[in-house]
Amino acid sequence: MFKGVLFDLDGVIADTSTLHFDAWKKLVNNYFSAKLPDSLEEKTKGVSRGDSLKVILNYLDVSVSDTMFQRLLVEKNQTYLASLENLSIKDRLPGITEFITELKQHEIKLALASASLNGPAILDKLELRDAFEAIADPSKVPYGKPAPDIFIAAAKALELNPRDCVGIEDSSAGITAINHSGAYSVAVGTHPELKAANMLLASTAELNLDTIRQAYPHN
Incomplete structure (x- = not known):
């Protein structure tokens, strides 16, 4: 897995x-x-x-x-x-709290692979900073998305090969980046350009461990 x-x-x-x-x-x-x-x-x-x-x-x-x-x-x-001043735990997207809890229960490591320089501050406001073992710094990678650099850096920060990871994105640039990194790509959203993902879910509410584990090709 x-x-x-x-x-x-x-x-x-x-x-x-x-x-x-x-x-x-x-x-x-x-x-x-x-x-x-x-x-x-x-x-x-x-x-x-x-x-x-x-x-x-x-x-x-x-x-x-x-x-x-x-x-x-x-x-x-x-x-x-x-x-972002009033951002809080209530602004987590549907299903994210449960999904992260499920991943932590199964000792799956989490990393943030965001192009946003404000990522750490946003995680703090959402009260999720402690759930992540690593936060890849977008200012330290040579190229941004759709290049795979940020996802490769995030996997490396977890001491993992991207092939042993799942990447989750809502943008076409992000899905391209995940695919090129070697990780398994999961897209959330309904935009047609997300169809390049290995798995396409309509929303974050559909994220769950069993669904992804059953589709993941390296079991």
């Missing part, structure tokens, strides 16, 4: 992914007097802050200086952090 589970954060453990896009919308409205379509959100999910901004600027067909680029990154993060 698999020995570790590598979790994405936004949209998997807590519904913070919508807060990211809301922050981008405010930023674009303030600086460019423009609106972002909801359809663009999927392209900004699971990737780094800088890569998200590149997607947005490309959509707007706008170029900015390096100084302005960094300013936009800082301001977006400040807006996002402000939206």
Whole structure:
């Protein structure tokens, strides 16, 4: 059976992914007097802050200086952090508490493999920090998702081969990253681009050990 589970954060453990896009919308409205379509959100999910901004600027067909680029990154993060002030245990997504409890009961190791630099602080607010044996630092890997680096780093932090791990994601970039790392990919969500996952579940409420264990190919 698999020995570790590598979790994405936004949209998997807590519904913070919508807060990211809301922050981008405010930023674009303030600086460019423009609106972002909801359809663009999927392209900004699971990737780094800088890569998200590149997607947005490309959509707007706008170029900015390096100084302005960094300013936009800082301001977006400040807006996002402000939206997290009231985040608490009640913001865990459905089924996550039970799933994590089940994994811990079976001595399966957990690692966070999120592109968010705010991951540790968010886990603290959700009162889940102690459940994770490792948190991969996205600033320490060469390439962000869809490259596999963060999932390889998360598995290594657990002293495991990615092949012995399950990765859980809600973004197409994240699923690509898991697949390329060698881990078994589980997607939660209904977006068509998630079909590249080894297992597709409609929501986090469907996450449970038996379902994944039965499908896991290396039993």
